[in-house]
Amino acid sequence: MHFFSDNATPVCPEVMAAMASADRPDHGYDGDQWSARLNGAFSDLFGTETQALWIATGTAANSIALACLCPPYGGVICHEEAHIVVDECGAPGFYTHGASLMALPGEGAKLAPEAVRERLEAIRPDVHQVPARAISITQASEYGLAYTPGEVAALGAVARDHGLGFHMDGARFANAVAYLGCHPGDVTWRAGVDILSFGCVKNGGMIGEALVFFGDQARARAAEAARWRKRGGHLFSKGRYLAAQILAMVEDGLWLRNARAANAAAQALAAAAEACLLHPVEANELFIRLTGGEAAALRGQGFDFYDWGEGAARLVTNWSQDAASVQPLAEALRALRA
Amino acid sequence: MHFFSDNATPVCPEVMAAMASADRPDHGYDGDQWSARLNGAFSDLFGTETQALWIATGTAANSIALACLCPPYGGVICHEEAHIVVDECGAPGFYTHGASLMALPGEGAKLAPEAVRERLEAIRPDVHQVPARAISITQASEYGLAYTPGEVAALGAVARDHGLGFHMDGARFANAVAYLGCHPGDVTWRAGVDILSFGCVKNGGMIGEALVFFGDQARARAAEAARWRKRGGHLFSKGRYLAAQILAMVEDGLWLRNARAANAAAQALAAAAEACLLHPVEANELFIRLTGGEAAALRGQGFDFYDWGEGAARLVTNWSQDAASVQPLAEALRALRA
């Protein structure tokens, strides 16, 4: 049983079925009937008028979002362990044409509003220094922690006060919302988020994430993003197969059902590994202390996962699991401590 | 019955089946077993050692190929109606960081070697002028014409003489090879092509083309391209679904079978529309003279296609058709002239 990554998991059956249903002639690119439904579907989901585009990958979604918010000579405040800093081979620098990532430390890979304010105040307002133009956070964070509505809103207030755009990398947005039990609008537009990378692939999709634009500038930014999407080589000829996947996720609540299943599996493991958790478990990732011997023992029993530096491991649960199905690993974890 | 575009067509069943067979846990990105087979599959197909990467779209494939061949201050010799010039919203300029497209005229959207040589000789070898660094051609061309092995080789010789890279946009490579009846190596590496964008989506695929690297520098360029693929946001988390499609195309000849079907359909229509063809029909596209009244009449009978400027139309056939299935349109075209 693998706990490598939610990327390693198959596609969920509802998404497969949606792709099959889109398998008939229609207009190319995003001229088809499925793509046309995206704005409406996300407006319903978020309870406000939004613009939404399908985008190939999370890296592309994040980078295009930042290109809409930050000029080449600007900077993006973010966490030093953010995916955009650590795992995208400089893609944000590519799409923004060289904007700077202004990386800050912060507990649990979360940005603290005071730290952001302090960083902003240290920037001289002259042409020699890179001006911050956006804030980007990850929901759930790279250590699986969710920002509460209040925490997002506090960062949204900093963004507003300083005239910055506010982007949310929601590769595991569904897991965060499932954990928080809030309305998805509470941690996005109501809290000041301008653009959300809404993750689907880790949550049961095959190919394609959504980029969701909120607020007064949504329309203009989405039009700009559509240019970047084409220019970046991301305007698929047969976009309907992406749109159909995303609609399957959001039109009837599949995104939350899948996330709840993955979260429940993570909670079951967390309960078993309580004593060795490196971070609280809120979404579908566990970071645990684990000696080399323990890791080998687990692998010997057929459980696969990534080492996380020395003496630690990362376990990721996914939509195809639940509390019951991960009991074998839960028991194995308990046995380690016994 | 639509003749809009090969993009509007569904995915062919063999490709769908291949995606279903890849629908099980495996490593993310391109660490899976299907992606690992690409180099071998294309080496077999072309009869020489190649490197191959799956890439999201034709635009991305072309742009990344050019980024491997041309520095930001360089230029790419191409036809003025090439897809990279006309239909990619400047994507090559994005991936190459500003390289110039040096567009030339040419019959049937094909580049003539003498025209290329003349253009090259007009460039002063100083730092004020953009130096040409690559040639890019489209096989089949934007007007559906195939470059013969000899024609490709003549351009390859120009490239070699001037130290230029040589890229082929093969969005309809299969149709060209099916028409020419040659070995795929005859119009690529044996003729001097360095990098080929090998099209799958127009030929029955869903998402994903292949970028194929030939020659001594194949390995280094493919490694570079893998960086651009990630940096461009094109490294899919679940790349196995792309790899499986491409393998289904090339491992047992599906690419040629599909292309032959589309070409046969095009020939059937060409025979019916002989008197009004604007270009010879060699691949799966027809460009025909058609008055507004004639176009309306055809549409009234349920045939859809694009107008091509005034008094002309473009008809594209596809893998799901053949000579028999397009008879209704062939008859309608004949009737127009009667």
Add this chain to the structure above:
Amino acid sequence: MHFFSDNATPVCPEVMAAMASADRPDHGYDGDQWSARLNGAFSDLFGTETQALWIATGTAANSIALACLCPPYGGVICHEEAHIVVDECGAPGFYTHGASLMALPGEGAKLAPEAVRERLEAIRPDVHQVPARAISITQASEYGLAYTPGEVAALGAVARDHGLGFHMDGARFANAVAYLGCHPGDVTWRAGVDILSFGCVKNGGMIGEALVFFGDQARARAAEAARWRKRGGHLFSKGRYLAAQILAMVEDGLWLRNARAANAAAQALAAAAEACLLHPVEANELFIRLTGGEAAALRGQGFDFYDWGEGAARLVTNWSQDAASVQPLAEALRALRA
């Protein structure tokens, strides 16, 4: 006596004196008293409120102007022999991050409004095609022809109708205005020009041109340009030496006096070479038919100039000459024809 280029000429004494007068301690970059006078000096010169920045070179001025007017996915309509196309090694593509130069033919290297309109109308308004966002013309043109106020205004009207920015490369702006005898505002802001590269170096300066912004968006664009100037490595530590040169040019009419001298020299030569002129002589450049033997004969008498392809030559006069001082060449030219 050289007629190579106005670049080959020394610096005029008034400019040298101005640099000497700036040779004392002051604030760095553009915080000095000379730089502070630029906005006022150009506002006086043009009879409207302008913003003005010193910029290293004409290539930098042109490129930064275009970066202020055109997004990376946009295009700039220009003449196919424009300096930005032919002689800047792709610098506009660098500063605009990949915008396309949409080059048009046109008599005397001048753009014709109808040709521009026709080009604009051929662009499909979808994301696949590069949208035009700016027009750029050269005053005087690359063949030494001046656009009249009416000609500039006609292009300005096209720009306004299509929502495009309008840039003028004024490397030899002074020569054009001297020839036209109009107010400098008549061929710039009154005719719709948004940004002017105001040339100084060819007209007697040492280092530094001015970038002049007109209209409602002048302030915002100048602020943006100041960012590009720094980011492009053009914010000189001791900017006062550039500002002083430019002020010397514009504050008391030196720019026009110098241009008139150069133009008078050109007219004297034009009168002598009337029969073999390839273009009318309006500014300070002559393009003449000249056999290899004739060229050798002139060089043998000590006159230097550039060949202009086969059987032709380019002669450039400069600020340090006048009708009298070029009589030796005028006579030599007359003698050739005798």
Add this chain to the structure above:
Amino acid sequence: MHFFSDNATPVCPEVMAAMASADRPDHGYDGDQWSARLNGAFSDLFGTETQALWIATGTAANSIALACLCPPYGGVICHEEAHIVVDECGAPGFYTHGASLMALPGEGAKLAPEAVRERLEAIRPDVHQVPARAISITQASEYGLAYTPGEVAALGAVARDHGLGFHMDGARFANAVAYLGCHPGDVTWRAGVDILSFGCVKNGGMIGEALVFFGDQARARAAEAARWRKRGGHLFSKGRYLAAQILAMVEDGLWLRNARAANAAAQALAAAAEACLLHPVEANELFIRLTGGEAAALRGQGFDFYDWGEGAARLVTNWSQDAASVQPLAEALRALRA
């Protein structure tokens, strides 16, 4: 008496004289006789064959150097307070097309070899992470500290071991060499430096720094840099005025004489302010603890300088001073402590 910055100082007389001597007709751009002498002059200075180009500014020199060493998807290891990080508005990101600056802490704004090695070892060798491709250090550092030959060589060894390029920002290279008393080759090519930004402007020049290339790849990199220089808008029409300045600096030792004068002035102040120095004084900058009251007192006596955060100040000496001429400030500093 100002101690703001070495940028605020006039041009030294020898440089002015050199510019006057270049004030006669010659070929444009870098085709003149002065530009032609640069390679030789720097080869003599460094005791090895070098290539050298004049470049507009230090920011441009640094950025172009990094563009020669680091691809767009790569990273540059540097100090977190380096000029390239803090004061260039992202210019390195512009010229490298988005490369990442990998900023490290370090005492006195100097990089420590072990810290660099540790950072390098933390980078996973996959396409998700940005690979380091260059190291950049500042000599003297942003806090006025000189790297000894041994210290540079230790970093050079790291660069060599990891296949990285090695760049030195020598805005105050002369001051560092004057302090160290070593041969300029000892802290550059003999220690593994590939490209040096050789500062002239802070040391008495007007406009123009030199970019100096060492080693096997010097010629290829200089050719590449010449492209960037043009493409960046830095190829001045009258480059001879820059070349003449640089030659005046290096051909007869002016660079060292000027630096020694500035350093002597700094030492005289350091002796007076010994108790409140924040960093050892090695070049021509002093960072001292200074209360608001003390700062006001000094300014009241006519001494100008920058505040350096709260309770501190930066004083910069320059070529036009020496130990004697700064005695008034030295005494004022001593008086503060009395």
